[in-house]
Amino acid sequence: MADLGEIEGLVLVGAGNMGGAMLSGWVAGGVSREAITVIDPNPSNNIKSLLDRSGIRHAVAPPDNIKAKILILAVKPQVMYAVLDTIIPIIDDDTLVVSVAAGKTLDYFEERLGQHAMIRTIPNTPSMVGRGVIGAFANSLVSAPAREKADMLLSAVGQVEWVEKESDIDAVTAVSGSGPAYVFYLVECMAEAGRKLGLDEELAMRLARGTVIGAGALMDGSEDEAGTLRKNVTSPGGTTAAALEHLMAEDGLQPVFDQALEAACKRSRELAG
Template sequence: MSSPRIAFIGAGNMAASLIGGLRAQGIPAAAITASDRGAEQRARIAAEHGIELFEGNAQAAAGAEIIVLAVKPQVMKDVCLELAPHLHEGQLLVSIAAGISCASLENWLGPRAIVRCMPNTPALLRQGVSGLFANARVSSAQRQQAELLLSAVGLALWLDEEALIDAVTAVSGSGPAYFFLLIEAMTAAGSKLGLPQATAARLAQHTALGAARMACESEVDAAELRRRVTSPNGTTEAAIKTFQAGGFEALVEQALNAAAARSAELAEQLGK
């Protein structure tokens, strides 16, 4: 990225992660601005990243080529209506707010080049994954800029249909909580088997970390990796059969369907 001016509207945790990722990639502080209503948050972000912060959104956005909308979904409409008169042609708008469609953003901002993103919380460690959708006004150069922006905090994957954002929300947006739940359950079960709580927790956490790395770095899929560690009549097979007897796969499908449906429902509510 040839250091375009980037403005963050909202400087919460996700915005701060993106700013940190961009700075780590060599984007100069002078190319980044941000706005936030909280004086303490402005001071903290300025101290950590050396960028200029403003209380007013229009001040932060002035002269920016890329504007990242990083406010809570509940206030997005008001923020967009306030910001709209201060925008100009050629700017790229990148929304990382859950549940706000491109159509809603265009209703509030006017016809704009918009990329809608669904990042997840591991982005705070620059280990996130994001689904991205661009509307028809986004140029190929702007697509590259958006991808580089989100790549600063992890993997960025493009979607051909905006409706698939709901599926991304179900799989990866909400996904970290599913793994936390499994770690929580494994820790509790390990403790009941006699392990000290702290030991059970560390075993579960690092098993999850190691398994995820193997899945990401292996040339074979997760199903094959599972088969390779599941010896016939062994301990792993006993556990896997118990999971499957309880309807594990069907339950996961039901859970993701529920998350996707709720994502679509929230988009309908928040976009009015």
């Protein structure tokens, strides 16, 4: 099996939050600094510092003297069209193109770059702290070794989950891409409910935050399913059971999530169309 130290010809276009997180993960994971070129006209101070410390090549525009073996497109979707025009000279028939831009289908890239081995991904914001979930789809031109390399690079910021159909990316977007916002809102709701029960506002927020963080850590360290962990907390006739009677009712949380994720999935299709 290959490792990150064997990666060559890696070009990162865009070193913002997501691109910068991947770059940090690659450096920590052992990708050679000589193997990386970063193209970004205005990197953050943190990324500038990383580039200076590591000696990674940095350019404000695609250099004339390189060809990318692996091209990672990590720019905002609204500027992707302009960026694609500039990177055409650094790709060739053997370049693997990996997009981390939401709402851009592989057809979009093929229309502008031609036929290439391409991978479309949808990471989520916990990728910025190395705990992301990254949905990924590879077209038929991506070889097994190329997919393995992409998996290693994406795994630098989290858990990679491959789907068999590109259309599944919309559902992945609804579940994990947008999912962190649902969890943050859950914390807000729990804190507000605690405040209404008479708790100090700041205390209620600390309790809600700490509970969600702790529950996530417990689930991360357990082999049990989420449902089993829930049942472990729920004593018959107890306080948790009283709350779950409302949350798990026919008009409780599940139908709300069904509607919410359907709306997110629909919007993802609209943006991609």
